Amino acid sequence: MKAKIHVMLKQGILDPQGKAVEQALIALGFRNAANVRIGKYMELDLDEQDRARAEAEVKSMCEQLLANPIIEEYRFDLA
Amino acid sequence: MNLGVVVFPGSNCDRDCQYVFRDILGQDVTMVWHKERSVAGLDAIVLPGGFSYGDYLRTGAIARFSPVMAAVKEFAEEGGIVLGICNGFQILLEAGLLPGAMLRNESLHFVCRDVCITVDNAATPFTCLCEPGQVLTIPIAHADGSYYADPVTVASLKANAQIVFRYCMPDGRVTREANPNGSLENIAGICNAAGNVLGMMPHPERCAESLLGHQDGRVILASLVESLVHQRLRKQELLSQLP
Numbered sequence: 487m488k489a490k491i492h493v494m495l496k497q498g499i500l501d502p503q504g505k506a507v508e509q510a511l512i513a514l515g516f517r518n519a520a521n522v523r524i525g526k527y528m529e530l531d532l533d534e535q536d537r538a539r540a541e542a543e544v545k546s547m548c549e550q551l552l553a554n555p556i557i558e559e560y561r562f563d564l565a
Numbered sequence: 566m567n568l569g570v571v572v573f574p575g576s577n578c579d580r581d582c583q584y585v586f587r588d589i590l591g592q593d594v595t596m597v598w599h600k601e602r603s604v605a606g607l608d609a610i611v612l613p614g615g616f617s618y619g620d621y622l623r624t625g626a627i628a629r630f631s632p633v634m635a636a637v638k639e640f641a642e643e644g645g646i647v648l649g650i651c652n653g654f655q656i657l658l659e660a661g662l663l664p665g666a667m668l669r670n671e672s673l674h675f676v677c678r679d680v681c682i683t684v685d686n687a688a689t690p691f692t693c694l695c696e697p698g699q700v701l702t703i704p705i706a707h708a709d710g711s712y713y714a715d716p717v718t719v720a721s722l723k724a725n726a727q728i729v730f731r732y733c734m735p736d737g738r739v740t741r742e743a744n745p746n747g748s749l750e751n752i753a754g755i756c757n758a759a760g761n762v763l764g765m766m767p768h769p770e771r772c773a774e775s776l777l778g779h780q781d782g783r784v785i786l787a788s789l790v791e792s793l794v795h796q797r798l799r800k801q802e803l804l805s806q807l808p
Contacts, residue, residue: 495668499668499713500668500671500747502669502670502671502672502673502747503669503673506673551622551626551630552622554623554626554659554666556665556666556713556714556715557666557668557713
């Protein structure tokens with residue numbers, strides 16, 4: 487199975503990178519752009535056929551290492 | 566005293582720490598490679614600054630899994646004195662030895678300059694030679710130094726006097742202007758509830774002798790040594806009282 491994982495700063499936590507990119511977009515003329523937030527995307531292969539077990543495993547990976555639950559939230563897809 | 570300085574792949578302030586403790590403060594220093602599994606025989610442990618594991622994923626996130634960190638954790642839980650400077654602070658946060666997390670600097674810039682910090686708690690093993698409210702000038706050099714914790718954690722840090730250093734103006738006023746990175750409450754350094762683990766973003770080892778411009782950092786590292794001497798004397802006293 488392949489896991490596709492997104493890690494984002496939690497809502498409400500200032501994302502200075504997102505803000506800087508937002509200002510750059512506006513400077514380029516994209517005046518409709520707002521609330522830019524920057525996160526991380528990760529992929530990994532998992533040697534596990536059972537969906538429930540795979541989900542539990544990726545969740546545990548996210549909580550222990552891939553995301554810092556104090557400042558970040560995560561979501562993932564399995565395929 | 567025998568101080569251990571942990572060396573991770575990518576540490577770059579380890580030799581500065583070694584130099585100050587050994588050559589300026591006259592202590593024994595053991596360099597501890599991150600693959601060591603024991604810290605036996607050490608009186609205190611320093612996690613130095615640098616870019617351990619290239620700051621991959623998040624600062625300190627990978628270093629936390631180094632074999633030596635299990636021993637450091639045990640050492641800290643038994644009351645051993647642990648000092649984390651800059652990247653060392655970030656590692657202590659990721660390892661859960663201190664509460665909170667580090668965010669990218671509000672300015673997005675890597676900030677490398679002298680800053681003023683005020684000693685909010687002069688009763689820790691790292692500040693026992695300082696005066697309460699003393700202003701120290703110490704350099705910072707980081708891109709991820711904006712301290713963050715949820716409001717409950719910040720309230721408990723305040724209630725337990727765990728905020729040890731805050732960024733301030735040269736006259737000691739803690740203002741937004743004095744904050745170089747957007748850190749909550751201008752936090753520059755915090756300790757754990759027991760007081761034996763300290764993380765700080767400024768680099769005291771970079772300003773511990775007048776040759777380097779100023780030596781305000783020396784009082785922090787000398788406090789640590791002084792605390793170890795007291796700790797040993799207390800232990801000897803207790804032992805001598807045993808029948």
